Every structure is written in structure tokens, then in C-alpha cells.
Amino acid sequence: MATKQGKTVPSIVFILEYTLPQSGKTLTFKEYVDYMQRKEATSMESEQTDSTEIEKLNIEVTEDDYQGYLKRRELYFEGREELLKSDDVDDAFLDTIAEVVPEQTFSFKEYVEYMNRTYATKMSEDEITDERTPLFNETYNNAPKSEVQKIKGKLDQAYQNGSPMWKGVLSFDNDFLAKEGLYDKEKQTVNQELLKEAVRSAMPDILGREGIQGSAFWWGDIHHNTDNIHIHIGISEIESNRSKIFYAPRQQWEYKGHFSQKTMKAMKSKVYNQLLSADHKTRLVLEQQKIANLRTDLLSGSTQKELMEDPKHQLAQFYLQQVYNHLPENTKWRYGSNAVNMQQSKFFLKKFMENYFKNDGKDLYKQFQEANINLLKEYENAYQAVEKNRAYEKMRKVDGKEVHTTAFTKGSQLSVALEKRMKELEERIGNQILRYLRDHPPKEESNIANFSKGNQERILAVFPNAVAVHQKKSWEKQGYQIKPDAKPVPLLLNVGKDEDGMPRFEEVDYYELSQVQLVAPKKPSASQILQMDEEDIIDYIEFLKQYNPEDEGIKAELGAYKYALKLKGLEQQEKLLQQGLSNLSKVNPLASDQGFVNCKIKDFQERLTLIRLQKVPNFALNEQQIAQKHELSKKYKSVVQIPINEVTQKYLQQRLLELNQEEKLAEQVQDEGVFQLLLPSMEKNAYLEFIDLQKQILKTKARICDNNDTLKVIDDSKLRAENGRLFNELKKLYAKIEGREFEEQFQGGRFFHQEAKMSVSQSYSQKELIQSLTKKKLPTNLSTNYLRGLVLALNAGKNRNYESLMAKIRSDKHEEDEEKREERREGRSR
Structure with missing residues (x-):
């Protein structure tokens, strides 16, 4: 992207306008007044205005209004009213295009006449032959006159059939072309073959996006001046496949002319990528591969065994346990789901990823961000404007009708594009973790080692593969229910001392994990929750408040947090x-x-x-x-x-x-x-x-x-x-x-x-x-000596130094107060 006259200039700009053969009825002045009356009435009816008020309408339409209508109709058939600007051009640029690419100002009929008399004269003297012209299309780089006649014949048929004709201009920044080895600044010559090939490669996709790939024919021509290289592109159909819309001011059905903004942007993107030098392409491919590798490493790292099992990653494991505990049954788990029963799991998934990006995945995540920024900057420089608030025409559909408005450029969209890529990464990691949890459900944390040796023997005698045992009340607090046929394991617990001061033991019933079933989302313990940051705990409490406060599961969980x-x-x-x-x-x-x-x-x-x-x-x-x-x-x-x-x-x-x-x-x-x-x-x-x-x-x-x-x-x-x-x-x-x-x-x-x-x-x-x-x-104002003494004493960290510090503070303070009093006395004596 170059900078000219204080403005950044994209490497490639694309504009497109369309025109139709002049047809349909031109309204008389009286018909135009009647039309405006009906239009106003319809508008008021849509706003539920009283019918008697509509009858009283007396819309004033002047001669100037009517002349404006005629002018707009004339401009329409010259193709100037229906200009499709991309968001990076202004009126000054359009004036330049009109000067160096005259085809853009012609009506459909004028364009057909122009083709015969002009193309044969635009080649340099050493290129002129009886057969070759500068025009190119999907078959020829320099179309013979016979091909030009065929295109003209197709245009004649398109004209008779009322088909649209699109006139586009690709404008290149010469500095970009020079950087890619396509432009010789000294000789001011451009590699036309590669430019034509770039357009030729892009056209099938562009026509396909608009649904006219099978019916459209196209041609192009290269123009150049001292500042920019321009390629004019013409497109039409003998029999149009475009849908029709009724346009009231012209009282006729006509083919839809607008190409979407996505198509416009795709044209720039396709041509840009085709024109990159081999080295440039290689660098971009390597950068994209680097991003892909970093993404793969981040994905694999998010479910690595150490993260899932190592005790030093207890917070990450806690988040995963909460994700699993809140997942709905009998449904597909998908991170992008907006289903209500997935939102609690998504909350903890996000917390898990935040924790992962801050700790184990920190370096990879930073590299991934930086690599994406570098690549996005490359493309932003290629074909996006970075100036803010530049006006451009925007088209949208309202109730099936096309509405044209003036919009303004947002400037650099780098942050938006980066955020989109980071969200895509987040979604991929989220889905990978959900797949991992489906295949590897979290295991219940074992507490067998917490019991005395004698109690451990009692547990293992009944349950050789015991994982965890709790009392009935403890299981229920966690969201479990004891199975009907479960028989408890009696364990001996120290419940205090007897009258003689000796330990007193009682038998207490415990149940093993295999004897319980989960009936509500498992409630975490306070010690587990305390691993979270305070702000994250507060966030989850606020999150839970959106659910039914009478729900027992929500109430219990809210109380725990x-x-x-x-x-x-x-x-x-x-x-x-x-x-x-x-x-x-x-x-x-x-x-x-x-x-x-x-x-x-x-x-x-x-x-x-x-x-x-x-x-x-x-x-x-x-x-x-x-x-x-x-x-x-x-x-x-x-x-x-x-x-x-x-x-x-x-x-x-x-x-x-x-x-x-x-x-x-x-x-x-x-x-x-x-x-x-x-x-x-x-x-x-x-x-x-x-x-x-x-x-x-x-x-x-x-x-x-x-x-x-x-x-x-x-x-x-x-x-x-x-x-x-x-x-x-x-x-x-x-x-x-x-x-x-x-x-x-x-x-x-x-x-x-x-x-x-x-x-x-x-x-x-x-x-x-x-x-x-x-x-x-x-x-008071603290002197440098005061601070220095304070720092020295505190750095020592000893009580005696601290006492010395306080003595020094008082001493320095006293000296400073005396100095100030002396200064005031001297000031008064003067």
C-alpha cells in the first residue's frame, strides 16, 4: 500500500457499474405528478395514517422536480447512476477513471459503436497487424478482429434482449506492480500477459458467485497512464439469467444489475494473489503453514496428558470437571451451540482456555497472534483502505427491494479480522475438548489414602478397586443419590474422648462411588472453587443469576460459589x-x-x-x-x-x-x-x-x-x-x-x-x-533523602533497621520543618 498526497492507496481497487438498453416508458409531467402522489400515499398507508388525511394530500411537484427525474433517467441509461463502488474509492478517483478509461462513460449503444472504431487503433505500431487487437478474453491475449466482431455481435443481441452490461475497472498501484516485478518504472511498461492471466483466472469464480457463469461472456482491455495501470472489463449475457425487479419510476421490469460487495472483494483478492511474485507467494505460503502448525500445536497441547492429569494443573482439571458435570445428556456437544443447556459448560470451557492461553499455551498463543497479525497486515495493505469516514455507496435489500445509501469506511479492520481468527481457534479447541471429554470422562478424585490404615483395609475388603467413599449426606451435597440396593461400609471414626480422656470411636456408614448415581450437576467443594480467581467466581455467580432461582440445582450451586x-x-x-x-x-x-x-x-x-x-x-x-x-x-x-x-x-x-x-x-x-x-x-x-x-x-x-x-x-x-x-x-x-x-x-x-x-x-x-x-x-513534601532512608531501612528487613528508619524519618522531618521555618523568616525579613 502506497501513500500519495497524504492518503494511503490500496494495491488494487475495483469498481463496477452497469447499464441497460434504453427501454420502458418515460413519464410525462402529469404522469410523474400522479406517480409521486401514489408513492406518498403508499408511504403514509404503511405508517398507518388516517385515510381521510391521505385524500387531502396535495403534493407539490415542480418543473425542476420533473427535470431532475428526466436527468436521473438519462444518467441511468448512461450507466452513471448505478455505480457500484467498493469501499476504497472516492469521487476524485472516479474522475480519473472516466478520463483514462472512456468506455466507463458510454451508454450501451455507444459502447457497441465504440468497439468497431477504436480497438484496432490502440496497439503500438509494432504490434498492429491485420488480425490482432489489444482486447483479451478467456481465449485470447490479443483478440483478432474476427473475435472482436463476435463479441460485438453478442452485444447487439444482448442489447435487443434487454440484458444488462457491466463495465468494471481494476486499478493497480504502480508501486505494488513494481515490487512484484510486473512494472518497469524507468520504461513505464507493464507485463500485460501476467495481468491478463490474473483476470482470466479470476473471472470464472466471479461470474459463478453471481450465477451467470454459464450465460455470460466477457472481454477486457489494458489502459495505462503515468500514475496507474487500469484494466477495463466488460460483461454481458445474450439471454440474461438474472432475476427481474419492477422499478416504479421507469414503470418497467428490469434485470437486477448489482453485484454483491462480497463479489467485488473476491475480485480484488483473486487478482492480487495471482499477481504476487514467486518469492512473495512462497513467503505467504510459509506464513500460512506456520499459522497452521501453531494452531495444531495449540490444539494438541490443550488435551495433553500432563494438563489433564498432573496435580500442578488442578485449576485446569477443575474447569474440565465442571464442563463435564454440566453437559446435557442425549444431545450432540458443540461449542458453537447456543442451546441453554450448553451455556454453563461453555462458561467453564472459556475459563479453561483462558487459563491455558495464560499458562501452558502462553508462548504458542502469542506466536499464533503475531503470525496472524503479520499475515493480515499483508492482505490489508493489498486491497483495503485504511482511511476512516470515506463515503461510499452501499446497497441492501429491504422487503425484497434494493435500497441505496451512503456509508462511510471504518478504516483498518485488522483488529476485527484478528478477533475472528482467535474466535475460530477458540471454537476448534472447544470442540476438541468436548470430543476428548466424550472419550475420556473425568475420573472421580480418590480419597482412600485420607483414611487410616485400618479403615483402608475395611474399604478394600469390600471394594478392591475403590475410588472414593463418602457418607450419604456428603454424596447428596455433591449431587449424587445412593442406589436402592447399596450396602454401606462401616468405618471407625474418632468422635472425641470419653470421661477418662481416652479416644472414643464410632461406626459410621460410608458408600463407594459405584454405589451412587448422579442426579444433579455435581456441586464442587469450596476448596476446589477457591482455586479460581475472585473475578471469575463473581462472573459465574452473575452468570447463574440468569437462571431460575427456584431450581434446586442452581440454588445449591449459587450457594456454593x-x-x-x-x-x-x-x-x-x-x-x-x-x-x-x-x-x-x-x-x-x-x-x-x-x-x-x-x-x-x-x-x-x-x-x-x-x-x-x-x-x-x-x-x-x-x-x-x-x-x-x-x-x-x-x-x-x-x-x-x-x-x-x-x-x-x-x-x-x-x-x-x-x-x-x-x-x-x-x-x-x-x-x-x-x-x-x-x-x-x-x-x-x-x-x-x-x-x-x-x-x-x-x-x-x-x-x-x-x-x-x-x-x-x-x-x-x-x-x-x-x-x-x-x-x-x-x-x-x-x-x-x-x-x-x-x-x-x-x-x-x-x-x-x-x-x-x-x-x-x-x-x-x-x-x-x-x-x-x-x-x-x-x-508533607518528602525529600529525596527521606525516601532514600526509607527505602534503605525497609530493604534491610530487620527490626532494628526499622526502628532506625522511624528515628531517621522523624529526624529528617524535623530538619525539613526547621529549614522551611528559616526560609519563611528570611522571606519576611527581606
Whole structure:
């Protein structure tokens, strides 16, 4: 693709227009007015307009309107009105074509007359003979005059029979032809034989696409100027096989003239590929073979034994198990299916492929993308325009009628074409995995090794090939049902200690896999679901919500994924709290700050205790642990989330006491670096404001709670009005505190600030620390020395270095404050 006058020029452009022999009735002025009246009435009837309104119509048709009609009719029979532009030409290009390819401006009759007088004079002097002409067709490169006469005779018959004639122009960028060795820039000559052969090879397919391969005849001629080589192509039929349409303005049935845009694009593609040099073709063939090989490797890799069986690929195996568990019975499995009963399996298939492309297939997938981009760029450069918003004519059918509109080019479609290829790859891998699952159903994970040696012997004595055993309740939770004739295997389980402190065992019934049958999609365990990323769990929960919430299988599965999401959030909260506790425990604070640091250490320790209790089901906790879990949950429940009816005066006073104590300790803090150990961007004033907002929300909720208690006894309109005002106030307070609450920061396992993510699994690195300290506004401007000291101390990772760090922070801060005060004094003295 070349660039000329600031525009990219495709290697090949193709335009096509058609004309018909002039026939049919030309409407008189009165007939034209009547026609327009009927047309308007028909339009209004289609819009369900009242019939009386139609009768009142008095459509004004001027003489200018009628002259416009006559002009359009004249233009039509000159072939100019029915121009089929591909999406990469503009009016300036068409003007050039009209100048260098005069045939494009002729009517059908003029074209026939032109053939006799012109073709014999267009060859160079050394080429002129009595027999040869520049015209070529499917048989001749330089048709003899006798062949030209035959074509003219066929055109005469086509004209008499009212058949269409198509006039096309292929225009080539000379730089492209030169690159492929077809054009000599110095001599300005082109290899006409290869150009003609390219057109000749393309024509059968083009005519076949339009259904006229058996009835059409065609001919061509090469034109050239200093900028471009053009090939004119004429097509017609003696007896047309095209369907007919009735065109009201001309009051006649006429043959369909338009070729489809797909045909237009196919013409460019066929000719382009024919003209490529041997080296160029070889390179493209190799590139296509490379893509095919990469696709094959990706396909085979997606079902490799290691991926399917190796324990290190548990997430991939979990996805495949879920695909299989949700597949419908007694139907063909197809990735492209839009059937409702395939959608859950498709969800997990996509997750499996995402995981595969990110991990085992990562390198192959990247190479496949790059190879496709390179190949698509080659073709895009060949015959696509990359300018956006260039106008072109577009044809479509509405209710069987052709409608012509102006459309605009979208520019480069590389990303669209690439996405299509990636989706094709996805579909092929999806179908391959479905075939694999049909032939190799996933095996139930064995749990026999989890039992004691004695219990293993009891199991294997009854089931020598045992795979997995569970209690009845456990099987049912997974979607299985015990078979009617199944006899359990009694195993000895430790159920606690007796009065003497000795282990106490009881016999518990277990069933083996062969004794159960699947009656509902198998529900995965929380530990299996936790392998998924948080966002993927959330995606699946949202996906399940589109199904019937009363469906027992959907309800159970939704509950399992919500529970896993809760555990995921608790795990992430736990890591954050552990890191925060680690940071606080390393601090050697000022005496004024010690109380606040101790307060937050206790806070974090209690929150960690709560999380550990929340991760254990209540049935596995003793009464003391359940009571502790309840108290801590109440203490650390978000002031936003706590229900109004729980904010009693007793609860309010207890929470206010705790918040006032924390506020008092926070006010005493002199080193604001302490607050930044809680959040890298935290400031003292912001922290105090946060405490105050919590108190305001609790007080507002307590007043509403008291009013509600009173309203249960008496109906007081003043109290109801006050509650309305308090609710509005509560909304405003929520807006202020949004995103600042500690509980909200952890809500649903989501991180509250980007900086907090950095501290989940490790201490701050040098880069992360500087980012966290400079990303948002801090209480003071930090000097380079300050940051350098901070980084050095943190990199050391020792408590004593951390203490040195805090001392250095305070020292540097003090020095910087003194320097600023001195500068201000000097400024005032001046």
C-alpha cells in the first residue's frame, strides 16, 4: 500500500457499474405528478395514517422536480447512476477513471459503436497487424478482429434482449506492480500477459458467485497512464439469467444489475494473489503453514496428558470437571451451540482456555497472534483502505427491494479480522475438548489414602478397586443419590474422648462411588472453587443469576460459589491484617503515639481472630467460640451495614465509648508516619474525620431506632417526618464515608486501594514504596533523602533497621520543618 498526497492507496481497487438498453416508458409531467402522489400515499398507508388525511394530500411537484427525474433517467441509461463502488474509492478517483478509461462513460449503444472504431487503433505500431487487437478474453491475449466482431455481435443481441452490461475497472498501484516485478518504472511498461492471466483466472469464480457463469461472456482491455495501470472489463449475457425487479419510476421490469460487495472483494483478492511474485507467494505460503502448525500445536497441547492429569494443573482439571458435570445428556456437544443447556459448560470451557492461553499455551498463543497479525497486515495493505469516514455507496435489500445509501469506511479492520481468527481457534479447541471429554470422562478424585490404615483395609475388603467413599449426606451435597440396593461400609471414626480422656470411636456408614448415581450437576467443594480467581467466581455467580432461582440445582450451586467467594474475601482480609499487624509490631513509636499503636494492634488481633472463626462452620465450633464470634462480629460490623434496629442506646453508648477512646489516642499522635502504616495515603486529619463520621452515622441510626420503637406504640406524624429527615441525612453521611471504612475496604474480598494490594503477600519493595508514597498527596513534601532512608531501612528487613528508619524519618522531618521555618523568616525579613 502506497501513500500519495497524504492518503494511503490500496494495491488494487475495483469498481463496477452497469447499464441497460434504453427501454420502458418515460413519464410525462402529469404522469410523474400522479406517480409521486401514489408513492406518498403508499408511504403514509404503511405508517398507518388516517385515510381521510391521505385524500387531502396535495403534493407539490415542480418543473425542476420533473427535470431532475428526466436527468436521473438519462444518467441511468448512461450507466452513471448505478455505480457500484467498493469501499476504497472516492469521487476524485472516479474522475480519473472516466478520463483514462472512456468506455466507463458510454451508454450501451455507444459502447457497441465504440468497439468497431477504436480497438484496432490502440496497439503500438509494432504490434498492429491485420488480425490482432489489444482486447483479451478467456481465449485470447490479443483478440483478432474476427473475435472482436463476435463479441460485438453478442452485444447487439444482448442489447435487443434487454440484458444488462457491466463495465468494471481494476486499478493497480504502480508501486505494488513494481515490487512484484510486473512494472518497469524507468520504461513505464507493464507485463500485460501476467495481468491478463490474473483476470482470466479470476473471472470464472466471479461470474459463478453471481450465477451467470454459464450465460455470460466477457472481454477486457489494458489502459495505462503515468500514475496507474487500469484494466477495463466488460460483461454481458445474450439471454440474461438474472432475476427481474419492477422499478416504479421507469414503470418497467428490469434485470437486477448489482453485484454483491462480497463479489467485488473476491475480485480484488483473486487478482492480487495471482499477481504476487514467486518469492512473495512462497513467503505467504510459509506464513500460512506456520499459522497452521501453531494452531495444531495449540490444539494438541490443550488435551495433553500432563494438563489433564498432573496435580500442578488442578485449576485446569477443575474447569474440565465442571464442563463435564454440566453437559446435557442425549444431545450432540458443540461449542458453537447456543442451546441453554450448553451455556454453563461453555462458561467453564472459556475459563479453561483462558487459563491455558495464560499458562501452558502462553508462548504458542502469542506466536499464533503475531503470525496472524503479520499475515493480515499483508492482505490489508493489498486491497483495503485504511482511511476512516470515506463515503461510499452501499446497497441492501429491504422487503425484497434494493435500497441505496451512503456509508462511510471504518478504516483498518485488522483488529476485527484478528478477533475472528482467535474466535475460530477458540471454537476448534472447544470442540476438541468436548470430543476428548466424550472419550475420556473425568475420573472421580480418590480419597482412600485420607483414611487410616485400618479403615483402608475395611474399604478394600469390600471394594478392591475403590475410588472414593463418602457418607450419604456428603454424596447428596455433591449431587449424587445412593442406589436402592447399596450396602454401606462401616468405618471407625474418632468422635472425641470419653470421661477418662481416652479416644472414643464410632461406626459410621460410608458408600463407594459405584454405589451412587448422579442426579444433579455435581456441586464442587469450596476448596476446589477457591482455586479460581475472585473475578471469575463473581462472573459465574452473575452468570447463574440468569437462571431460575427456584431450581434446586442452581440454588445449591449459587450457594456454593457465594460461600467460596466469602472465604476468598476472608483469606485476603487475613493477609492484609497480618501485614498490617507486622508493620505495627515493628514500630518504635514516640511516647505520645504508643497508645494509638497499641490500640490498633489489639484491633488487628481481634479482627484476625474473628476471621479465623468465620472461616469455620458453626457446627465445628464450641459454645465459647460461637459466643466470641458473635461478639466480635457485632463489634466490628460496619456502621453502614449494621441494621438500624440493632443500634439501641446500649449498643450506641458502647460503640461511642470505643470510638472516643480511639479518637483521643489518635489526636495525641505526633508522627503522621504511624497512620501511613495503616494506609499509605492516610493523614491524621482524614483519620479523625473518619472516626467522627462513624459517630454521626451511629447517632443518626440510634435516633431512628428510638423513633421506630415509639411508633410501634403510637402513630406520631412528627416522628415519621423526623425519620424522613434523618434518613436523608444518613444518605449524605454514607456518601461521605463511602470507600473509607475499614470494613468496606475489605468488603467482598475486594481491595480498597491499589496501594493495599502491594502489601498482601510481601513487604513493600523499593519501587512499590515510592509509588505508594508519591501516588497520592501526603501530609508533607518528602525529600529525596527521606525516601532514600526509607527505602534503605525497609530493604534491610530487620527490626532494628526499622526502628532506625522511624528515628531517621522523624529526624529528617524535623530538619525539613526547621529549614522551611528559616526560609519563611528570611522571606519576611527581606
